[in-house]
Amino acid sequence: MVLSADKEKLCGELFKIMEEISSLLKASGENPLEYKGLEKVKNIARSSDPGGVKNIARYLDADFRVIYDNRVTSDELERKMEMAYSISDQF
Secondary structure, X not given: OOOOHHHHHHHHHHHHHHHHHHHHHHHOOOOHHHOHHHHHHHHHHHHOOXXXXXXXXXXXXXXXXXXXXXXXXXXXXXXXXXXHHHHHOOX
């Protein structure tokens, strides 16, 4: 199974957003590598893995909950997280 061109484009957008989220976490004093779900989403998006896209929302949920629990927040981080969810809903 191969992703459509539209979904591959979404993967590219999602990868970019995940990179921005990692940068925002790092700027907040967090180690982005500790958020395993974010890394998994980046890998799925980078490779446009058709089998992995169904798991993106679950990975985002897990790590975004930890981000919330750790009280790591900024308006920009919130906006990027919403964008990631919006894209994951399109798969």
